[in-house]
Structure formats: C-alpha cells, structure tokens
Amino acid sequence: MVKNNVQTFEYKAEMKQLLHLIIHSLYTHPEIFLRELVSNASDALNKVKYRMLTDQNILDKDTELAVKITVDSKKKTFSIEDNGIGMNKEDLTENIGIVARSGTLEFLQKMKEEKKQTGDLIGKFGVGFYSVFMVTDQVVIETRHADKDSKGYRWVSSGEASYSIEEIDRKERGTKISFTLKETAHEFAEEFRVKEIIKKYSNFSDFSIFLGKDKINTVEALWRRREKDVKAQERNEFYKFITNDYEDPQSYLHLSIEGAGAEFRALLFIPSKAQFDLMRLHQHKTIQLYSNKIMIMDNCKDLLPEYLQFIRGVVDTSDLPLNVSREMIQSSQVLGKIKDVLTNRIIKWLQELADKETEKYLKFYKSFGPLFKMGLNSDFANREKLIELLRFETSTQKEGEMSSLKDYTKRMPENQKEIYYLSGDNREFAERNPNLEYFKKNNVEVLFLLDPVDVFIMPSIPEYDKKPIKSIDKGDIEINDTADNAGQKEDKLSESLIGLFRETLKDKVEDVKISKRLVDSAVTLVSGKNAADPQLERMMKMMGQDMPSAKRVLEVNIGHSVIKNLSRKYLAGPSDYFLKKCIVQLYESAQLVDGELSSRTEYVKRMMEIMEEATK
Numbered sequence: 257m258v259k260n261n262v263q264t265f266e267y268k269a270e271m272k273q274l275l276h277l278i279i280h281s282l283y284t285h286p287e288i289f290l291r292e293l294v295s296n297a298s299d300a301l302n303k304v305k306y307r308m309l310t311d312q313n314i315l316d317k318d319t320e321l322a323v324k325i326t327v328d329s330k331k332k333t334f335s336i337e338d339n340g341i342g343m344n345k346e347d348l349t350e351n352i353g354i355v356a357r358s359g360t361l362e363f364l365q366k367m368k369e370e371k372k373q374t375g376d377l378i379g380k381f382g383v384g385f386y387s388v389f390m391v392t393d394q395v396v397i398e399t400r401h402a403d404k405d406s407k408g409y410r411w412v413s414s415g416e417a418s419y420s421i422e423e424i425d426r427k428e429r430g431t432k433i434s435f436t437l438k439e440t441a442h443e444f445a446e447e448f449r450v451k452e453i454i455k456k457y458s459n460f461s462d463f464s465i466f467l468g469k470d471k472i473n474t475v476e477a478l479w480r481r482r483e484k485d486v487k488a489q490e491r492n493e494f495y496k497f498i499t500n501d502y503e504d505p506q507s508y509l510h511l512s513i514e515g516a517g518a519e520f521r522a523l524l525f526i527p528s529k530a531q532f533d534l535m536r537l538h539q540h541k542t543i544q545l546y547s548n549k550i551m552i553m554d555n556c557k558d559l560l561p562e563y564l565q566f567i568r569g570v571v572d573t574s575d576l577p578l579n580v581s582r583e584m585i586q587s588s589q590v591l592g593k594i595k596d597v598l599t600n601r602i603i604k605w606l607q608e609l610a611d612k613e614t615e616k617y618l619k620f621y622k623s624f625g626p627l628f629k630m631g632l633n634s635d636f637a638n639r640e641k642l643i644e645l646l647r648f649e650t651s652t653q654k655e656g657e658m659s660s661l662k663d664y665t666k667r668m669p670e671n672q673k674e675i676y677y678l679s680g681d682n683r684e685f686a687e688r689n690p691n692l693e694y695f696k697k698n699n700v701e702v703l704f705l706l707d708p709v710d711v712f713i714m715p716s717i718p719e720y721d722k723k724p725i726k727s728i729d730k731g732d733i734e735i736n737d738t739a740d741n742a743g744q745k746e747d748k749l750s751e752s753l754i755g756l757f758r759e760t761l762k763d764k765v766e767d768v769k770i771s772k773r774l775v776d777s778a779v780t781l782v783s784g785k786n787a788a789d790p791q792l793e794r795m796m797k798m799m800g801q802d803m804p805s806a807k808r809v810l811e812v813n814i815g816h817s818v819i820k821n822l823s824r825k826y827l828a829g830p831s832d833y834f835l836k837k838c839i840v841q842l843y844e845s846a847q848l849v850d851g852e853l854s855s856r857t858e859y860v861k862r863m864m865e866i867m868e869e870a871t872k
C-alpha cells in the first residue's frame with residue numbers, strides 16, 4: 257500500500273506471533289535492549305570500517321566512527337545513532353522486517369510453555385532489534401547506506417501488524433533509532449541509568465559511545481592486544497576496573513588461543529586476596545564472558561571448575577552468539593572446550609609460579625589454598641598435577657616455610673619408608689601434640705596439616721612416589737625400636753598395669769597399648785587403624801554433620817615416671833581405688849590436650865582429690 261510516498265508492509269503471520277511473544281511474555285531484563293542496539297551499531301561501524309579498507313568512495317568518509325545516545329528525561333525519549341554502514345530499502349525489509357531464521361517461533365513458544373527464561377535468548381534468533389519493544393510502543397528508524405548514491409529512509413513500526421517505509425531526505429551516513437519510552441521503562445530516559453548499562457555491557461566497545469557530549473565507555477579491551485604491548489600499569493588498572501578491587505592483582509595470565517577446538521582470548525587474574533569465604537563462594541564473581549567485546553554474561557561460573565573459581569578476568573570468544581542463556585552455556589560444546597583449555601592453562605600457570613616465583617606462589621596458596629585444594633577431590637584428570645602443587649609446613653622446617661611433597665621426599669633418609677603427617681589447628685598446637693614426641697626426638701620430619709581443608713584431602717592420597725602417607729595420630733604407623741625406647745620393652749609388671757588401664761577405661765577407649773611414640777608425655781590418644789582423622793571428626797561436627805566419633809586407642813609411656821610410680825603402687829595393692837582415679841585422670845588429660853575433654857568440672861574435681869592424696 258502506498259500513501260504519500262509511505263509504503264506499508266504487513267508482517268508475516270509467523271512474525272506477528274513472534275512479536276506478540278517478545279513484547280508480552282519473553283523478556284526478563286528490559287535493559288538488554290540497550291545492549292542489543294549498541295551491538296547492532298558496533299556491527300554497522302565495523303562493516304563500514306572494513307569497507308573503507310578497500311573503498312574510500314563512500315559518504316562521510318572522514319567522520320569519527322562513533323555511537324551517540326541522546327535521552328530526554330522530561331519527554332521520556334531515547335535515541336541511538338551510529339555512522340556505520342546504514343541500510344538501504346532492501347536491508348530494511350529483509351533484515352529488520354523479518355526474522356530470518358526459521359524455527360525461531362516454535363522454539364520460543366516451547367520455551368514459553370516450559371516457562372524458561374527466554375529473555376536472554378532473543379539475540380540468538382536474530383530478533384535482537386525487536387527487544388526494543390520491551391521499552392516502547394513505537395520505533396522509528398532513520399537510515400542511509402554508506403553508498404554515495406544511496407537514499408535516506410524512515411522505517412516506523414509499533415511491532416504489531418505492520419511497518420511502514422518512506423523515503424526521506426537524510427544527509428548523513430548511518431542509522432538513527434528513536435522512540436518514546438513506555439511508562440514501565442522511564443528509567444532508560446535517565447542518563448545515569450543508561451551510563452550504568454553501557455558500562456556493564458559495552459564498556460570495551462571498539463568505538464566511542466557518547467551520551468550527550470560525554471564519552472562513556474572508557475576502558476580498552478586489553479585482552480585483544482598482544483601481551484607484550486600491554487603495560488603492567490594498564491593491566492592493573494584494568495583488573496581494578498573489572499573487580500572493584502583497590503589493590504593490584506597477585507599475578508596475571510594473558511591467553512590467545514586458536515585451534516584446540518576453541519578460539520578465544522582471555523585475561524585472567526589471581527586477585528590481591530581472597531574476597532570471599534568458602535561458605536559464600538556462590539556469591540563471588542568469576543569470569544566475564546564477551547562475544548567480540550560485548551559482554552554476554554558478567555559472571556560465567558561455568559567456564560571454570562569450582563576449585564578455580566577464585567580467578568577473575570575476562571574471556572572473549574567469537575564462537576558464541578551475543579545472547580546465550582545459562583542453560584545453553586551449560587550445554588554448549590564451545591564453552592566446554594574453553595573450560596578445559598582454561599583449566600589446563602591455569603594449572604600450568606600455577607606450576608610456573610610455584611617453580612619460578614615461589615614467594616608469589618605461596619601468597620596465592622595462602623589466600624586461595626583452601627578452595628584450590630578441593631580440586632584434588634573433584635578434578636581427577638589433573639589430580640597428579642594438583643598433588644605436586646600442595647604445600648605444607650613441616651616439623652623440621654621453620655614456621656611459615658612451606659614444602660612440597662617432592663621436597664619432603666628428597667629430604668627423607670633412606671631408612672624412612674613412610675611419609676608422616678599430623679593435623680592441628682595451628683603450628684603451636686601441632687608442635688605440642690604428644691604423638692610428635694618420638695618423631696621430634698629422632699629427627700623424623702612430619703608434615704603439618706594446619707589448614708582445615710587438608711584433613712579432607714590427605715586421606716585421599718594414600719601414597720606419593722610409592723611411599724605410603726600416614727597420619728601419626730593413627731595406631732598403625734611403623735615405629736622402629738630405637739635405643740631410647742628399647743628400655744620400654746613390655747615386662748610382666750607393665751603388662752598387668754596395662755590390664756588395669758583396660759579394665760578401668762573399657763567403656764571409653766577401643767584399646768590400651770604400650771606406646772613407642774611417646775618420649776616426654778605419659779599418655780596419648782591415637783586413632784584406630786580405620787578411624788577418621790580426629791581433626792576431620794571435629795570439623796564435621798563443627799559443620800553440623802553427624803559423625804559418630806570412633807573410640808580411640810590410649811597409648812601409655814611405660815618409661816614415664818608417673819607410670820613407673822603407678823606400677824609400684826599397683827604392685828603394693830592392685831585394687832587400689834586411687835590407682836583407678838589416676839588412670840581416668842591420665843585418660844582425660846590426653847583428651848584435654850586434644851581439645852576433646854567434655855567435663856572440665858569433673859576433671860578439676862578429680863585433680864583436687866589426687867593433690868589432696870599426694871600432699872597428705
């Protein structure tokens with residue numbers, strides 16, 4: 257239909273349904289209309305830039321390529337203009353007038369029926385432009401193609417049954433899209449709001465984006481440059497911009513990947529320090545995902561395995577459409593590939609830090625170790641590499657110094673067949689553990705597991721370099737008789753005293769044994785062969801997990817003077833009530849050392865009775 261030079265076109269039936277769906281039920285985030293329009297404008301600018309490489313004979317060839325946004329908060333109007341390639345009449349009917357990709361309608365309908373969030377899918381189906389109908393009832397496009405002999409056109413639609421096209425007198429190259437905002441979308445007439453959205457999605461656009469007179473996108477997409485062309489200061493600023501951190505990052509990784517089934521660039525950082533605690537990990541942000549410099553997701557957790565989610569940064573790939581939903585990301589093969597490549601590269605990066613920049617590595621390890629170590633129990637493909645990256649303080653090294661398992665085994669004397677560890681809340685606590693006495697005295701190195709997470713992962717590493725790894729808190733370690741404890745060979749007397757221990761404590765312990773590991777202490781509690789690490793038990797309880805505590809084994813140092821005295825008393829009168837009282841007190845003092853004593857009042861009361869007896 258032609259009226260005063262205005263031609264009206266009916267949308268096809270499918271298109272009508274589609275528009276109805278888009279306008280009335282699909283969108284969840286109206287703000288994405290702005291991202292879609294800016295992205296279309298950048299595409300158009302890129303096209304003209306590309307064309308100028310070979311053909312300078314176009315309209316306005318000397319103007320700066322830019323996007324201009326104008327809002328009027330009183331009139332509630334919005335416009336976005338670019339001096340990109342522009343559109344001729346055919347483009348308007350073919351590209352804007354119809355949704356080219358078939359199957360779109362069925363897909364969206366299905367999504368609607370299943371009540372999935374479809375708002376984020378719009379662009380995937382080439383209907384990005386139509387997202388503007390979320391915020392307005394009528395759109396005007398004025399455009400002129402870059403060809404010198406082109407004409408200007410005005411396209412108008414209310415997104416229902418039809419659109420119209422008329423020829424206009426337009427001098428400039430490019431496209432202007434303008435409209436009045438619906439009542440529910442008045443926020444987009446406010447400059448601060450528009451600025452916020454541009455910063456969020458389009459800050460790294462190649463072209464200047466102006467809001468009124470101000471250029472509002474400020475940060476360059478550094479990841480697109482070559483690593484050697486980026487100055488450290490620029491990189492740090494960039495990190496601070498994307499993370500809101502005020503300190504520099506600990507380290508960075510600049511990647512440009514081709515082949516390997518995925519093509520992408522990435523700029524990743526180890527943050528200055530842990531900005532989250534493990535329990536609230538899900539709230540913490542990780543990777544921003546870009547498609548050709550336009551952000552498509554600002555926290556794409558699916559790009560990293562959980563244990564590497566302390567990493568911050570950006571990944572930019574042209575293999576993804578602008579609009580992808582979370583569900584699609586999860587099932588996307590491209591993303592799966594990127595995740596694999598990232599995981600491998602990050603582990604390699606950490607290995608290099610560990611080898612060449614030990615101090616930096618330890619700083620990383622102290623801030624993010626608790627999360628990172630969890631990878632051992634989830635990433636089985638990389639387990640061996642992760643084991644090499646573990647670090648521990650040890651009983652023979654200075655406080656604060658950390659060793660790898662490799663360092664430890666290098667220091668092992670030839671006759672030591674096992675690797676030993678001991679868990680504790682902190683170094684001091686570990687040092688005071690009676691179970692360490694034998695090892696200290698004989699200069700046998702013991703790894704200290706001071707991070708609560710360690711007790712979750714060590715039991716899953718039964719050996720390293722063919723050497724069994726064992727907790728010295730357990731009953732089954734091999735301790736050689738040395739000159740020092742040779743004198744503690746069981747004799748008849750101590751055997752029967754041990755019998756009295758067993759009888760007295762029969763409800764409380766699994767067994768009582770003569771100890772080979774004690775030097776200065778009289779007694780200690782160790783775990784039975786199959787029991788869990790006591791530290792682990794405590795942790796589980798703290799986390800509210802019901803874990804029946806296994807009974808433990810009491811080890812007695814028969815060389816200790818208190819035990820010798822008890823033997824003598826036993827000889828004099830085996831059924832002495834006082835003897836039993838001392839045995840219970842010894843047991844409870846071992847519990848006290850382990851932080852497991854349940855009734856301190858009972859304990860103190862009994863101690864008073866014993867002191868009274870001793871001072872009689």
Ligand code: ADP
Pocket residue numbers: 292296297300338340341342343347351352379381382383384385386431
């Ligand atoms: P998509 O961008 O995914 O192709 P859209 O619905 O957003 O889908 O846009 C449809 C088409 O309209 C674009 O591919 C492009 O050819 C054209 N177009 C949209 N905006 C512009 C613009 N600002 N300048 C030139 N062409 C445009």
